[in-house]
Amino acid sequence: ETARRTLVADAAHRTARRLAPPAPAPTPAAPDETAKPRRTVYDAEHGTDLPGVPVREEGAEATGDATVNRAYAGLGATFDLFLKAYGRNSMDGAGMKLLATVHYDRNYANAFWNGEQMVFGDGDDEIFLDFTVPVDVIGHELTHGFTQYTADLEYYSQSGALNESVSDVFGSLVKQYTLGQNAADADWLIGEGLLHESVQGVALRSMKAPGTAYDDDVLGKDPQPAHMDDYVRTSSDNGGVHINSGIPNHAFYIAATELGGNAWERAGQIWYDVMTGGTLTPETRFTEFARATAKAAKARYGDGAEVQAVLKAWTAVGVPT
Numbered sequence: 593e594t595a596r597r598t599l600v601a602d603a604a605h606r607t608a609r610r611l612a613p614p615a616p617a618p619t620p621a622a623p624d625e626t627a628k629p630r631r632t633v634y635d636a637e638h639g640t641d642l643p644g645v646p647v648r649e650e651g652a653e654a655t656g657d658a659t660v661n662r663a664y665a666g667l668g669a670t671f672d673l674f675l676k677a678y679g680r681n682s683m684d685g686a687g688m689k690l691l692a693t694v695h696y697d698r699n700y701a702n703a704f705w706n707g708e709q710m711v712f713g714d715g716d717d718e719i720f721l722d723f724t725v726p727v728d729v730i731g732h733e734l735t736h737g738f739t740q741y742t743a744d745l746e747y748y749s750q751s752g753a754l755n756e757s758v759s760d761v762f763g764s765l766v767k768q769y770t771l772g773q774n775a776a777d778a779d780w781l782i783g784e785g786l787l788h789e790s791v792q793g794v795a796l797r798s799m800k801a802p803g804t805a806y807d808d809d810v811l812g813k814d815p816q817p818a819h820m821d822d823y824v825r826t827s828s829d830n831g832g833v834h835i836n837s838g839i840p841n842h843a844f845y846i847a848a849t850e851l852g853g854n855a856w857e858r859a860g861q862i863w864y865d866v867m868t869g870g871t872l873t874p875e876t877r878f879t880e881f882a883r884a885t886a887k888a889a890k891a892r893y894g895d896g897a898e899v900q901a902v903l904k905a906w907t908a909v910g911v912p913t
């Protein structure tokens with residue numbers, strides 16, 4: 593149960609997020625392909641004071657600490673996807689600094705966005721390894737920043753599951769973009785390489801096959817549904833935000849594989865347009881989000897394969913459009 597709890601949000605993180613400054617009005621930065629990230633990686637030295645000691649600034653050479661270097665590279669990979677694929681300069685669209693703290697606490701088996709920066713634990717070495725290992729986990733956490741500055745989806749119930757799903761979508765796209773993989777070749781896993789070898793499982797979540805990422809004596813079975821028929825009603829984990837995200841995750845996977853090619857191009861662009869289009873509210877539920885993807889597909893690509901792929905995807909997971 594302790595292990596399972598580590599997969600999800602805890603009260604401290606929610607409080608941190610609520611205390612964060614309100615998102616400023618979106619600044620439509622002119623797409624500048626030459627923009628550069630401004631990264632700083634800090635070391636908490638196994639304490640919990642944030643941000644900790646700065647250990648690698650933008651442009652500095654690699655340190656002797658692989659965790660620091662992975663965090664630095666992951667911030668860069670996420671910055672690159674948002675800039676090169678969507679013309680967005682950092683998470684706020686206005687060049688904000690990218691800050692990450694590693695070696696947070698002792699045996700800390702999670703990673704989170706606290707409203708201002710990312711935080712990574714080293715894992716407990718029994719179930720979870722170092723949270724900087726999967727680049728999609730780094731992309732996931734940083735995308736919580738993007739969401740905060742755009743649709744600001746409330747971290748509860750269906751809007752919370754959408755918030756989680758958007759982090760998985762762009763987290764996975766960071767990995768695919770970094771590896772130059774097309775939708776058909778991608779593994780669509782979140783957190784591959786994060787589970788200790790003694791755990792029966794391959795990752796934290798699977799967008800391709802939600803519910804199959806792990807099935808373990810200690811962790812239990814991956815609880816994610818892939819269809820509305822299996823939507824989980826629960827009061828824990830802010831209404832199951834890390835569970836029901838399986839439904840919109842799988843919809844994105846279907847739309848992207850249906851379209852083929854690089855998932856960050858058309859499918860990713862549609863999801864990006866929805867998040868930045870100003871039509872979502874923080875309370876947006878699955879159906880409104882689904883309709884917004886169809887609208888965005890039509891607006892950008894006309895009445896063609898893109899809108900068809902999107903509609904097929906939501907129908908497949910039981911979300912009416």
Ligand code: ASN
Binds near residue numbers: 600601605703
């Ligand atoms: N790793 C989790 C996440 O980013 C932590 C949290 O829920 N705050 O979703």
Ligand code: ZN
Binds near residue numbers: 732756
């Ligand atoms: Zn998350």
